[in-house]
Amino acid sequence: MKFTCQKQTNMEDINLLVVEDDPNLGAILSEYLIAKGYKSTLCRNGDEGFKEFIKGGYNLCILDVMMPIKDGFTLAKEIRRVNTDVPIIFLTAKSMKEDTIQGFAIGADDYIKKPFSMEELLMRIKAVLRRTQTNPKNQQQDEYQIGGFLFNKKTQVLKGLGEDKKLTSKETDLLELLAINLNDVLDRTYALKKIWGDDSYFNSRSMDVYITKLRKYLKADDRVEIINVHGKGFKLLFND
Secondary structure, three states, X not given: OOOOOOOOOOHHHOEEEEEOOOHHHHHHHHHHHHHOOOEEEEEOOHHHHHHHHOOOOOOEEEEEOOOOOOOHHHHHHHXXXXXXXXXXXXXXXXXXXXXXXXXXXXXOOEEEEOOOOHHHHHHHHHHHHHHHOOOHHHOOOOEEEEOOEEEEOOOOEEEOOOOOEEOOHHHHHHHHHXXXXXXXXXXXXXXXXXXXXXXXXXXXXXXXXXXXXXXXXXXXXXXXXXXXXXXXXXXXXXXX
């Protein structure tokens, strides 16, 4: 049995599954999300969460990692067996790099460490939903037209306006995320966790170096630029 993610555009149509074993935190999360205009269903453990998920209709799952009966990683694996598209955000009190990497290896879209603010969670939810909405600019593909450039993620080549440039794996991954979010903000923390596995200071500085390299590659077309968005991340702009 396979389920597909129902991707909606209106906030009131977004159905969230929250699986959190802490009754107080779970209730606060669910009530906050409902107050912000989302539909929210709360489950207390992974087993209950999976039974609820297979009923269908969920647009995003928020899963605690450490839970009784069935932990969040196990639940996420079961969800991915029946639905490869639905976004998953993990909540965890752990800070181990290995746990973060495991979460993304399973197919997580984001990873939030406790304690966190409700505003941060809301921002992460909106960012993940923007990336996964049914919108032509947000659909992952093999080739992306960026101004006068043609970027092929499979061959890792950026063509156009002079010499073709063979990109490294990190450059390819980063440019793809920027291209998917063309003219929209690419969240810095998401990019770090997605590509480097965590958002440590060292990895953050490394990403800045790659951003500088990509800017150099794209400067041949003055309609294209990568800008910093203070406190948020980066934006790949194409001004036609």
